[in-house]
Amino acid sequence: MYDIAVIGAGIIGCSIARALSKYQLKIVLIEKESDVANGTTKANSAIIHAGYDAKPGTLKAKLNLLGNSAFDELCKILDVPFKRIGSMVIALQEDEFATLSKLYEQGVRNGVPGIKILQQKELRNIEPNISDHALGALYAPTCGIVGPWELAIALAENAADNGVEILLNTRVENIKKLENEYILYTNNRIISAKRVVNCAGLHADEINDMVATPSFQIMPRRGEYNIMDKSVGKLVNTVVFQCPSKLGKGVLIAPTVHGNLLIGPNSEDILEKNNFETTKDGLKHIFDTAARSVKKVSASTIITAFTGLRARCERDDFIIEEATDAVGFINVAGIESPGLTAAPAIADYVLDIIKGMNVDMVAKTDFVEKRRPVIRFNELTNDEKEKIIEKDSSYGKIICRCENITEGEIVDAIHRNVGARTLDSVKRRVRPGSGRCQGGFCSPRVMEILARELEIDMSKVVKDHPKSYILTAQTKDTSMFDLHAVNYLTKECVANANRI
Amino acid sequence: MGKRKIICIACPLGCHIEVSEDKSVSGYKVTGNQCKRGEKYGIKEMSNPTRLLTTTVKLRNSYLKRLPVRTNSPIPKGMISKCMREISKIEASAPIKTGTVLIKNILNTGVDIVSSRSISDLSQTDVV
């Protein structure tokens, strides 16, 4: 039996699991997807917010501030990319200055360090490409950008290094509460744990409802994004927001920690929790809005688009509490923005709740705080590059030409704890497929490496989900010729097809 | 089919020609062509269309998994599927030189399937 079962391996679940791994407790982290960070954590703005836009007195405000200040240290120990570049909320009209003032006051109340209102000249000094219509901005120097899934993966890896058991492809289908334990029925095993922490993101309400009275509902809010090529990565130097609306912080334009440019998100309440489509109107909206903030935003530099779903709830604040009718069952739900920023603080907050449950939290003496450093070949000096290739010649074989990623890095990503098993999981750990060719050059090679290292046939390598097969069969497999040649197009369709 | 509209590929012009059966010596009438090559092409396409076939075969004893092969001259268009099935039955083994015959006189067409490249075996470090 586990001491604590954590459901959901997004940034919150991974943060909590890692925090718990410092103690002599038997922890299991359960994730329904084929990799950690496969939900909202992999599709968000990647911003560490300064904290002026959270309502004072809320958990969001408190944990945003606490979380923000923890990032430098945390990312250093876990070797995760993080940059504190500052943010601007720009006023494009005179009357928006009132909003800026309001945010400023709110920021002061929340304890946000260093915020100030900038006038035109100061703004343009920092952001030369800002729109000609920008009149001023609220500047917050403590805002940062991070690799969100990199952080979740690093937390999970370190948690596993410290004894946490991580179960992927394991979906909780039902929970039964017994006297002093919870029985979790999953698709592939039955797990029993003394206590449960529910970090199931979009599905946190469904998990809660399995064992406690429904007390909140998670409503997905869709946000679409575009990533632009690294050649325009320096279009802005800070995270640039327009004035927020009722629907949220609005479309931002920001550098990513990898040197690309990110624009988005829009904000659309939808019904389905599994609708991850980008839409024509959504993409147009984010582009047009971003182009209003910054000059020279060009569609020709777009390299990809994606959609993320935020887990909204009516409370409009984080729900981090023990379920009233399920002792030992802690909900950590409704973690939308500033969830990523607050993650380290949320983990501490949850740990305090657990301590309050009279759980014996004895610190481990052999806790390994750091994870094994990640070699980023492209960031090494020439000398370091030479040395690493001498040590391991697989670092001399470059697989991803857009980002100069080596075979050594890919093999390492596969064999670490919580290692890569799919094409996308390689991409999220070491980046092949994220560049301008979007995997056109590297994917056959990455698949070859995965097949070799995992000792499976290349046709068994999937993109992400187990059903996302890539290759079908080997050529020269004669069963292919027995396919009944039926063309499903209607006769009208074919007739309308222009023959030249 | 007595009449067909096709695009001539004898030269980049790509004339749209019409070929119909008639009682002439060749058995066909060609219109829409701008030169004699078009007429020849049209008649051939109607009476005996042929194609060069290029594909791959399984390859053993090499870092390469498939060997590119070709017909050494055109085969009747109608034989393509049968030839593909026939070719899928064989396996080649490195080392191989360009032009090596892998299937002689495939399905009695008089045409051979030959290797389209040279490839060294695993004992060599690079291409032949």
Added chain:
Amino acid sequence: MQIEYDVVVIGAGPAGLAAAIEVKRNGVDSVLIVDRDRELGGILQQCIHNGFGLHLFKEELTGPEYAERFINELKELQIEYKLETMVIELTKDKVITMVNSKDGLLTVKAKAIVLAMGCRERTRGALNIPGTRPSGIYTAGTAQRFVNMEGYMVGKRVVILGSGDIGLIMARRLTLEGAEVLAVVELLPYSSGLTRNIVQCLEDFEIPLFLSHTITKIQGKYRLEGVWVSKVDDKRHPIEGTEVYIDCDTLLLSVGLIPENELSKGADIEIDTATNGPIVSESMETSTDGVFACGNVVHVHDLADYVTLEARRAGKSAAKYIKKLLQHKKDNIIISPGDGVRYIVPHHVNVDNLEDTLELFLRVNRAYMEKNLIVKLDDTILAVINKKRLVPGEVENIRIKSHMIRDREASFMTIEVQSEGV
């Protein structure tokens, strides 16, 4: 570790091979050619179809056969080469940093460089097609690699976006290997591929070609399940109400090639935004002295034979440069595209470097029938070339006798499309 060569050729595809051979044949022995793949030949090794060498060898060769001619010559000439070697940096001072497993990190100082890195394919991301992001979406070249070299099929029911040659070739290839190619969807009102490929890849297999259509949405949770195809208007915008859903599991994208010039940009080499390749002289020299470029890295070619001719010019010039025989001056004749012409390569000419012909390649900006190409030198009409058919998908090769340009002290040259009789 730093080593020196007179000439380094980056890329061992058709361009690099021909250039390196020409350098050696013109008396420069210190040549090194490098390639990131495990064998010489570049993209030709996966182009197993025929159609190569018609102009150069008067034979119809497959890609690998064509490559082998040059690979054999390279080896006979004992030109040094490195494989599985990636160039990661190129500086203005012609210092090349490259990486491989055997040598580790190498810094190579070259007196002259020939860029022959080829191009990459435009992606779905760059087209920003909305919908989900399932598996089963490939660029045509990547699918070609899987099928022809790894020996795997990429799907069973295929839709191809773009009627460029790579897409057409793959339509045939996948059909021959037993897949069902349901449609080729082309945005423009005409195909950008060679007519011969339309006939032998689509018509032969009764694969419908939807001109003036595009894909407006991609659907599929884990693996592709289908695409929505719409007709487009003359501004290439989808027409509402014309959407048709095609049930498929594979989407191939053949929507354009982009010259791969990240290394060139890193070395401050000037790029032409019309070609996305370096601005080059008649000798294929870029804006940096002693750095030459040829093949798809300069502009997207459609015939490997022309790539070879262009590469030979670059190689010959690189050798001349080493022997200090290449002339440099400030007031070259500037060549600019006129009406109807999208780009012309090379971009400027120093007549002192010409032998007996100036070789130009150009692409028009749309289809023209029965038009003249007017070649002008300053205000004088040098030549009027009647063309029955000009299409953007086919590169035109124009040859001008050097004596017509010499001793004229001209500043500009242009080529434009003009209708007959004007």
